[in-house]
Amino acid sequence: MLIKLNQNAGNEVLGLLIARLTSLGLHPCVSSDGTHTIVGIEKELSKEAMKEISSIGGIHEMLPFSTPWKLCSRAFKKEKTQITVKGVTIGGPEVIMMAGPCAIESEEQLRSIAKQLAKARVKVFRASAYKPRTSPYSFQGMGVEGLRLHKLVQQEHGMLIDTEVMDVRDVEVVAEHVDIVRIGARNMQNFNLLKEVGRCGKPVILKRGMSATVEEWLMSAEYIMAHGNHQVILCERGIRTFENSTRSTLDLSSVAVARQLTHLPIIVDPSHAAGRNDIIPALCKASVAIGADGLLVEVHHTPDTAKCDGKQSLLPHELAQLVLELDAIARAMGRSL
Ligand code: PEP
Ligand code: MN
Numbered sequence: 001m002l003i004k005l006n007q008n009a010g011n012e013v014l015g016l017l018i019a020r021l022t023s024l025g026l027h028p029c030v031s032s033d034g035t036h037t038i039v040g041i042e043k044e045l046s047k048e049a050m051k052e053i054s055s056i057g058g059i060h061e062m063l064p065f066s067t068p069w070k071l072c073s074r075a076f077k078k079e080k081t082q083i084t085v086k087g088v089t090i091g092g093p094e095v096i097m098m099a100g101p102c103a104i105e106s107e108e109q110l111r112s113i114a115k116q117l118a119k120a121r122v123k124v125f126r127a128s129a130y131k132p133r134t135s136p137y138s139f140q141g142m143g144v145e146g147l148r149l150h151k152l153v154q155q156e157h158g159m160l161i162d163t164e165v166m167d168v169r170d171v172e173v174v175a176e177h178v179d180i181v182r183i184g185a186r187n188m189q190n191f192n193l194l195k196e197v198g199r200c201g202k203p204v205i206l207k208r209g210m211s212a213t214v215e216e217w218l219m220s221a222e223y224i225m226a227h228g229n230h231q232v233i234l235c236e237r238g239i240r241t242f243e244n245s246t247r248s249t250l251d252l253s254s255v256a257v258a259r260q261l262t263h264l265p266i267i268v269d270p271s272h273a274a275g276r277n278d279i280i281p282a283l284c285k286a287s288v289a290i291g292a293d294g295l296l297v298e299v300h301h302t303p304d305t306a307k308c309d310g311k312q313s314l315l316p317h318e319l320a321q322l323v324l325e326l327d328a329i330a331r332a333m334g335r336s337l
Pocket of ligand 1: 102128132183184185186207237269272
């Protein structure tokens, strides 16, 4: 159940409400939809409890839900959420192109790729300073120095920047440096991390875990929202199946299914699903056709020597060509790119 407070309800009402709900053995979470404070609880209240809670005053409405996800549901908000950062709107009519290298490797690398992507209608320049690697012996990312370079190079090209955060201890510094914070597939159910990005004040790209159901994915979005941050962008990036011709299996059904269930923007990362660059254009086209709000694509200027994920990276000029082809599909879908 969600309890929406009156716009003028003060902290005193909120405090009384939280104390009462807690005494009932509930775990209320407080957030805001921009106009009203919202208190979320897991279950519906009994008639008596509702009556008693109402007597506190300051309550606008109490909304029951048939699903465990509430704030991110279509039942809570019918119209699609649009997230605008520095003039770029994700979830609006425009399909947003996000691209860049898997990892930040050097200033020269970032500069060389960014220069070409900025000319190719890319709106968000992705690059990671913290890398979740399967092997402890692999390159782990440049850390804070990488964040600094990402921001430094941004001043030359003006695209928004996004990066992955893996650790609760890094959320503050990551949020300070980038426009959009990204939770990777391996951390989709790192609940402490989800709570922390719920408090970070920056939009969050939430990747679907590689073995997560759509419902679990939505519940992770709910975590971030329930802890104060309603600016969540879902990202389908492929799931584990028996198929081994690709690294993961891009589950485009999940985009169509999630679209029915949630008002949040949904983007697709075909790169980590495919694990190979030759089918990225086809997967991007299918993603735009199924209604994705954006694409997250890995691009490297020298993929053969990339520190990670070179095999699935497009060259900058290939991405530029792909954008032109996607434009026609976006238009056919009544959108732009
Ligand atoms: C990435 O985007 O670089 C990444 C590690 O992706 P995922 O979490 O989807 O594997
Ligand atoms: Mn990668």
